[in-house]
Amino acid sequence: MRVGQRRALALLFVLLLAAAGFAAPSVVRAATAPEAPPAAPAPEPFGAACHTSVHGSQVTAYCHNPYPDTDLVRLHTDCANWWDLDADAAAVGVGPGQTVRLTDRCWKDVRAVWVSHQKAR
Template sequence: MRLSRSLAPVTVAVCLVLSLPYDAMPHARVAAPRAAPVAPEEPFGAECRTDVQGSRVVVHCHNPYADTDSVRLHIECDRWWDLDTDGAPVDVGPAQTVRLTGRCWKEVRSVWVSHRKR
């Protein structure tokens, strides 16, 4: 009986040490290699203004940056039977403005423009 009572505190101490988080354990810490500095990204993307009037959509996109942006108009129609449309990609060069149009038969639910770097 004496032996088990003397092992109880040791057992509790071992259990506590084993339940400590890894960072709290005493060990030699190895420094992680530093990542190379990341160059800031250059600004990109045409600025687009969307106008929805009834079932018609008109979007004007202007690219103020040096890289060409390929923009594409997406229209989701409100009625289940009305076909949603994804327009053809149009390249917008530096300092250019393009006009994209589309329509639904009835109401327009949502409109968005996707961008891709050329």
């Protein structure tokens, strides 16, 4: 075989190998998504719905508990004057389906009023 024929044969061989490489079935693996962490359980609904009102120096709050757990509610009153004592009422248990009324007062003006909640043990 002559050198030119050998080169042509080698080139043909290389081209056949390259074509075989492109024609060979390739293995494609599907990418798997990482597993999502387990979902945290949704917290159970809790807490009485409270509505407050201020009339002059009188404060009133109505709290209704639509949930099955007892809610301990406290009325907090912030009086406007420095010499007028602020008040934090004792906790009152609001059972399932119950409505309670909480009242308090300042000597003169009321600056702020709010209700805090706590789960009964």
